[in-house]
Amino acid sequence: MLGRIERLNVSADVKALLRDLARITLRVGEAVVSIGRKIIDFAFELVKSYPSTTFGLATGLIVGTLVAGIPLLGPLLGPILTPLLSAFGLTLGALEDLKDGGVRRRIDALERSVATVLANA
Template structure:
């Protein structure tokens, strides 16, 4: 995903070829087995990896490519990941502190937790965008998968 993609020059065949560069299911499973994720989350991600779409006569491994892109983005955009982690930690602490509170307080806590997630992720994304890396990566993803959708003839 490092090379630049020019939308006007990417054909359907090229897009399918790029999507098919995703690792095989056995490698995805081996990668997931090495993580510290819960067994339920590993099973869910493995199910996502098995998602395929038929384009003409070609079976496209969309799920494996989505997971590959997600793993790349986590490494490429540490600010967004850090923002999410900090928001999760603060949300957990707030939940523990207010565990015995009444329903009104819990409603406020839930709203505040959502706001923390938005601010945490938002701050990370803003920093990643400031470095222009997020926009370039999302442009590449949009081009790669956009070719598979309907197009408007000019």
């Protein structure tokens, strides 16, 4: 986990924040759950499984933030355009991921693993 964080192409401050998040734990009865690691694992898996969706959302957020920074018009347009551009980027990315067959590949892998288990039973 920490090795994956260290290999990210981000600033040292972001890496430090991610390491702090990874250390967060939650006590449930007698068990201790590493909730921070679960969140980071989920985020890595999401980016790995749906790269176009993640890129589309990030692009929409960045463009919306840039529009919000325009003098005079930014404060008026930013709150309206940022969510719209984010949703638009998310939608285009999700459509691209569906066309790419990322979901289909995961279903095929699941089918193969179930078939292997059934064949060995």
